[in-house]
Amino acid sequence: MAPEPIIQHWLHSISGREESSEGTNLPYKRRRRISDSHLPWIAPAPSQLGYKLDYVPELDEGKDCSPAAIKRGLGDGGVKVLYMSESDGLPHSADACEFLSFLTREDRGTVEHMDGDTDAIKTVTEAACKFEAEGRGKGSWVFEVAYPMMQLAVKGTNLESWSVQGETAHADYGMCCPTHETIDCTIDLVAGLSPVHWEGQYEQYANQGYGLFETFSHVDGKYGHSSKRLLGPGVKVTDSCNGFEMAEVDLGVWMGGLIRWGFENRRGVDTPPPVVGCIMTGQRWEFYIIYGLAERWMPEDPGEPDTVLGEVHVYGPLGDLTGWTDTEDTTAFLLETLRRVMEYTGSSYANLLFDTILK
Template sequence: MNSTQRKAIENWIDNIPTNNLASQPASASHACCSHKLQESLLTPPGTSALHNRTKRRLTELDAESNMSCSEPQKRLRRTLTTDTASLPVSLPDSITLSPSVTTRSDITASDRPRQRSSSPNRTKSNLTLGTPKIKFLHESADPGSDLARQLLVLLTADNEKWEPEAHEIDKISAASCKCDAQLRSEGSWVIEVVRPLLQCAIGKLPLECWSVQTETVDPKYQPRYAARGTYNRKIDLVVGFPVDEWSTEYEGMASRYPDQCFSHIAHPHTGARFLGPGFEVKASDGNLVEAQVQLGVWMAGLMTWAWDHRWGDSLPPPVVGCISIGERWDFYIIYSVEVDESARPEVRVWGPLSDLDGRTGTCKATAMLAKRLRRVMEYTESQYIQQLLRAITT
């Protein structure tokens, strides 16, 4: 196209009548059409790639301009959709996939996690339906056992013959205050408060305090009920009879029980020892009902073992159980009663007994608690072991 032809086209475009255009509303779309017509007429064929890219860009801009002028709502929706699609998709770290959505065919219903676990209150109630039955009695209730009543009278009697070492009491009380103020865990309470206090109460008596936190009850002495396995059946500490201090008694029992199983615990050490009082420990914010379930199940195993090994109609002696939640100590008396036409006894947990409870918040309160525990130890190494040996040998 020469300059003369180009000039003629420009003049023709400039002389186009504008009457009809004036009668129409001025819009960006008409201007865009005129601009594109002029560009198409004036641009020679065979333009460079740069011109082609420029033309495509102008076409996109014209389309967007037309849309913005004629359909603003569609333009807005398109912009939002484009922006949303271009955003990177990322999940917060707190979002995790539930294992219940798995589609593996080899997972059975029993392998899937339970939707709801039993509460401590429900488990405590279920124990009354198990075998053996475990009943929790309020301190105001009639225990239905003369041996349990006699033991309570013995434990509430004054103990003026024995006094704890002052430096031991000061150390234990200080440790209790530290654990409470610092919100220490259950393990700290066991190591720094409960076990030292029990060792103080034992003194030179032929007893020992053993940790049984990782030792389970033999399955044949566990109560059978529907919620089995929901709650821990272990306690923290137990007072037992060491072999070197009771060699005569152990030798006398060896011929009668060749398997050397002298308790309800499935452990080579503790299972071959006679056991006495049990202690469950919780931190200051521990659950009392949960602790009662643990103590009740564990001590019921001990009562069941003694019941299975008794001779004649002799009843195993009652035993003391204790729950320590922070500075508070609650005492229970656990014993068994015979149920008509039943091979298993009914185990009763009587307490907590307010006449025996104690604290470790002050040195005075700690000393009083130590004297109470001393009475428990004296009963354990005298009347308790004598009645137990008599029940399983006579």
């Protein structure tokens, strides 16, 4: 029997619905801006969708096949992925609210500059301006703008950064559509905890059995480097504003898999810490906080946690953190934001993660 197109079957089941939430106040002021997360959409080629398809889906005439519709249906066959903007209020997680406050605090411009920053910032800015003028494709943006920025961000830390293009999550950590088909989405770059610095914690986790699938992350074990690293922030690159919402889908599914991995490899009642995801569209960088919400259940083993992952929330884009690489000053400001993210990743995030997965 010929396979039924996943997206066609999925869209038959999608119904629009509104998500709402009540916010509380944090002790800091935040600027508001008009959201540009709903940019005009032009149908992408199948290869841009992030799905592993050997055929072109034939969608029913009149069906909504926009990325917005796909986002509404994410996880309906399993763990739900919800996309929340700042207009929906604050994150529904105390840890995520605390992290948001840390990222947007008043003194965020005090991050220390390092030797070589000035030349590197100039090089990245010149490349970004050149690619913008020439209409360069995604590959140029990834390896001559995004990758150098991530390397600068982890410089002097106990973190690593590398490319994860084409690397998908293990099927058991994936997100589903209503047909219960797992969606294969990818991002481009990730930062992780160095096994050299955290050697003891890596050894302890390995001695526990590596988790469910003998990996240190949600990435499929066939990707040797990434599956043997504890992962943190991720970056998705798109070279067109028309692909922005589809990039949000890729980011939510891939980073949501990391949150799911954390929940399913817990050794106690703690929940995995929130993590940052970025979308780079040309010269613009948008930041998101991705976190999981637990829900109660009755475990068969009394020693197991009495909560499971109920929802993954993708909160953003965060207007105060939007960055650019169009001038040396804006690139320097973006680097400060990325270093603030890495500061959190190498301290609070790492400590909370180890509290979650180690006995």
